[in-house]
Amino acid sequence: MEKRSARDGTTLAVRRWPVDDASVAMLLVHGLGDHSGRYEHVGRFFSDRGLGVTAFDLRGHGQSAGRRAYVHRWSDYLDDVEDILSGLEAPIRVLYGHSLGGLIVTSYAASDRPQPDMLVASAPGLDDNLAPILHTLSKILGPVLPTVAVAAGIKGEQLTHDAEIAAAYDADPLVLKKTTLRLGYVALRAREETMRDLDRIRIPTLTIQGSADPIVPPSASALLEPHARRIVYEGFLHECHNEPEYTRVLGDIADWIEEQIQA
Numbered sequence: 001m002e003k004r005s006a007r008d009g010t011t012l013a014v015r016r017w018p019v020d021d022a023s024v025a026m027l028l029v030h031g032l033g034d035h036s037g038r039y040e041h042v043g044r045f046f047s048d049r050g051l052g053v054t055a056f057d058l059r060g061h062g063q064s065a066g067r068r069a070y071v072h073r074w075s076d077y078l079d080d081v082e083d084i085l086s087g088l089e090a091p092i093r094v095l096y097g098h099s100l101g102g103l104i105v106t107s108y109a110a111s112d113r114p115q116p117d118m119l120v121a122s123a124p125g126l127d128d129n130l131a132p133i134l135h136t137l138s139k140i141l142g143p144v145l146p147t148v149a150v151a152a153g154i155k156g157e158q159l160t161h162d163a164e165i166a167a168a169y170d171a172d173p174l175v176l177k178k179t180t181l182r183l184g185y186v187a188l189r190a191r192e193e194t195m196r197d198l199d200r201i202r203i204p205t206l207t208i209q210g211s212a213d214p215i216v217p218p219s220a221s222a223l224l225e226p227h228a229r230r231i232v233y234e235g236f237l238h239e240c241h242n243e244p245e246y247t248r249v250l251g252d253i254a255d256w257i258e259e260q261i262q263a
Helices: 037-047 072-084 101-108 131-139 164-173 181-196 246-262
Strands: 002-005 011-017 026-029 053-057 092-099 118-122 149-151 178-180 205-210 229-233
Touching: 011 037, 011 072, 026 037, 026 072, 026 101, 037 053, 037 246, 053 072, 072 092, 072 101, 072 181, 092 101, 092 246, 101 118, 101 181, 118 246, 131 181, 149 181, 178 181, 205 246, 229 246
Parallel strands: 026 053, 026 092, 092 118, 118 205, 205 229
Antiparallel strands: 002 011, 011 053, 149 178
């Protein structure tokens, strides 16, 4: 674990799984309420396949600084991604995000910022099945009561069929069970802008999702299909990388990356 300062001085917690002289470097971006410590097995898997991996806790999450589950501007997330991505020392760079992180990386790929060589979007948050009242409150009150926190309603049993991982999620003190209305407000606005700009994505893209995902409907990843290769895992829940068959999922991602390099 290391700490680095963002552009505005916010301290971000960064984890790395380095590989000597790696030709590919991957940046992982986690989801809402999550933190990079839950991706230890993911980092190890890809580093064993020869990819150098970096992950960080989003501002306001995990061991990074900032008000919990809060972001003032969506561009703060994109700034953090750009700065960490630009520091990856490898000829080929892959940006991989899950859920909220999937929305962040897709938004980034649709922007004018310096681009990675490949994009992997896992259950990208271009839609969600969270309680409609959360959307309503975020849209109406997000600008005027930005720091008010409301329950996100996400439970471990919605993420994976692995009961041990699900229980660990529910008990994890670093997992945030609430989100602020401001984060909801800016995320919904970013979602609309990103969906409008999907045709601006010019890099090879892979999107993955479980067919039984109760948090992000599979139709969300289908929105990327005209621009991406899409893999849907039958019966899998929200976190394909945490299902009992996660090595198949991560293997598919690593294989796809290698295919793009060889193409």
